[in-house]
């Protein structure tokens with residue numbers, strides 16, 4: 740069966756994590772039928788998810804990385820089927836220069852795009868959300884202290900998305916990138932990086948599909964506060 744390479748599929752919203760709706764509402768197995776590449780978090784805000792080449796991995800707060808089983812669940816994830824429409828070789832550059840260059844070269848500002856960077860990195864700095872127990876704390880409380888990991892001269896892959904700022908709350912407006920090292924020793928939500936030699940692949944999307952957990956009672960009953968969501972995303976996801 741031909742897969743749809745023109746749509747980003749997102750389960751849940753970033754905003755639903757803000758008040759603490761961390762219950763997994765889609766299985767990894769089902770998620771992978773909507774894409775072979777992406778990012779997310781597991782049930783209970785348990786770590787950071789990195790999906791590459793049809794395999795979903797969890798970076799945990801203890802620094803371990805393991806493959807996720809098909810029956811594990813996620814409250815929030817974005818995936819797509821990989822078919823880049825542009826690629827370029829990158830010379831050494833900072834994260835700020837990389838992000839500015841991508842915006843300019845691919846005119847990302849008002850579109851959705853998947854960004855994948857394979858190569859070597861002078862520096863990688865990640866963080867990993869710690870597993871939460873019920874009753875769940877808010878995202879800002881839950882991520883107030885979270886383990887950070889650093890590596891130098893690391894080979895691996897950055898994967899994530901760019902979304903128009905208009906979509907802040909539904910997802911992260913701007914860049915949202917995760918990392919997984921080739922040896923699976925370092926991973927997580929990317930806080931900082933410096934490229935040594937790498938190749939970037941960009942896949943641009945006109946279509947962004949959001950799948951909401953309408954069978955979840957807590958989700959249905961939540962009264963979302965847009966201002967709180969915006970401020971929490973800026974605190975917790977950057």
Ligand SMILES: [Zn+2]
Pocket residue numbers: 778787915916917928929
């Ligand atoms: Zn993240």
